[in-house]
Amino acid sequence: MTMNRRLFTTLLTAGALATGLLAPRAAQAQITYEGKEGPGKGKHIVFLAGDEEYRSEEGLPMLAKLLAVKHGFKCTVAFSQKADGTIDPTAGDNITGIEALDTADCCVILLRFRHLPDDKMKHFADYLAAGKPVIALRTSTHAFNGDKGAYASYAYNAGGAWKGGFGQHVLGETWVNHWGHHAVESTRGVIEDKNKANPLLRGVADVWGPTDVYEVRNLPADATVLLRGAVLTGMNPTDKPLEGPKNTPMHPVAWSREYKNESGKTNKILTTTMGAATDLVCEDLRRLVINGVYWGTGLEVPAKADATIVGEFKPTQFGFGKFKTGIKPEDHKLKE
Numbered sequence: 357m358t359m360n361r362r363l364f365t366t367l368l369t370a371g372a373l374a375t376g377l378l379a380p381r382a383a384q385a386q387i388t389y390e391g392k393e394g395p396g397k398g399k400h401i402v403f404l405a406g407d408e409e410y411r412s413e414e415g416l417p418m419l420a421k422l423l424a425v426k427h428g429f430k431c432t433v434a435f436s437q438k439a440d441g442t443i444d445p446t447a448g449d450n451i452t453g454i455e456a457l458d459t460a461d462c463c464v465i466l467l468r469f470r471h472l473p474d475d476k477m478k479h480f481a482d483y484l485a486a487g488k489p490v491i492a493l494r495t496s497t498h499a500f501n502g503d504k505g506a507y508a509s510y511a512y513n514a515g516g517a518w519k520g521g522f523g524q525h526v527l528g529e530t531w532v533n534h535w536g537h538h539a540v541e542s543t544r545g546v547i548e549d550k551n552k553a554n555p556l557l558r559g560v561a562d563v564w565g566p567t568d569v570y571e572v573r574n575l576p577a578d579a580t581v582l583l584r585g586a587v588l589t590g591m592n593p594t595d596k597p598l599e600g601p602k603n604t605p606m607h608p609v610a611w612s613r614e615y616k617n618e619s620g621k622t623n624k625i626l627t628t629t630m631g632a633a634t635d636l637v638c639e640d641l642r643r644l645v646i647n648g649v650y651w652g653t654g655l656e657v658p659a660k661a662d663a664t665i666v667g668e669f670k671p672t673q674f675g676f677g678k679f680k681t682g683i684k685p686e687d688h689k690l691k692e
Contacts, residue, residue, distance in 0.1 A: 385441075386434040386453030387685040389420055394428025399653050401429045402460040404467055404480075406436035407495050408445045410567070410674045412466035415493075415633030417688040419464065419645060421666040425690070429649065432456040435685060436470070443683045448502075451476060453685075457483040462652045464645065466631055468495035469512070471502035481507060484526065487621025489652025491645060493631025494567070497523040498531035520574070526615050527627045528579045529572050535607050536568030536587040539675075543569050543630060544586040544597065545609055545641070551580055556612055556626065556647045559660030563644070564593040565635030567674065572607045572629065578614065582644075583628070585609035610644060612651075624652045633671035639663045667691055 545563030
């Protein structure tokens with residue numbers, strides 16, 4: 357190419373960009389994994405990642421890949437993002453791509469103190485009103501805070517008819533307190549003996565995570581406790597349970613319920629106060645979430661669902677200010 361021709365091409369491209377005829381590629385709003393063959397084929401699962409502490413931006417894409425590749429579900433992950441398209445868990449007023457809920461059959465969330473504008477929250481509220489299932493991890497008991505518009509009742513400390521907000525009213529509990537010593541005492545999930553035959557516990561036997569037990573005081577009578585959390589003496593799965601009042605009784609760390617909403621429809625709810633990315637290294641905790649997706653979407657829960665991680669998963673330790681910067685949704689694409 358001659359110098360004159362190269363200059364002409366450069367000027368033409370610049371002009372097209374300036375006039376909008378050739379727009380630069382927009383940042384990807386979310387990531388979608390098209391389901392392969394499996395029982396979940398034809399079902400759409402949407403994951404909402406938005407917390408500053410427990411690396412939902414790492415754990416939820418891992419679960420989405422697993423459910424797409426191993427079980428056939430179409431899985432979309434929407435993240436809290438900055439205006440430049442990078443994932444930023446501290447962007448509490450934005451979940452880019454939350455509109456994917458409009459076509460979702462199931463929603464998996466790990467949110468903390470989000471304060472979304474009404475036009476974003478409407479997608480979540482409409483999803484709930486349609487009677488669709490919610491699987492809520494860790495800080496989702498206090499998913500929302502600071503909403504001042506039409507959805508102020510979702511805030512974790514709301515009063516009135518939705519006392520305790522979305523967490524208490526829908527999931528069954530709001531934020532109360534750390535019960536185990538945070539980052540010092542880990543959690544052993546102990547199966548509730550009377551509910552051990554529950555389909556949600558199929559193939560679930562060995563649950564441990566480095567996050568601590570949350571205090572749970574106000575579960576509604578219709579909640580079915582699946583796991584209780586033994587507070588361990590340290591941060592290793594081989595550590596023994598503490599003796600004394602912290603484990604007498606043990607607080608629930610996983611439960612289900614069927615919530616009859618204001619539209620007269622029923623949402624299947626599975627909540628676990630475990631679920632940080634580092635907790636999800638545990639195969640049986642992943643299996644509990646997978647079982648929840650099958651149960652929530654009306655599919656038969658497998659005897660022992662495949663919970664094998666797809667690709668590499670080395671989660672960042674939980675904690676504020678520790679998220680990886682400069683990451684975009686497309687960076688989570690499946691590797692060939």
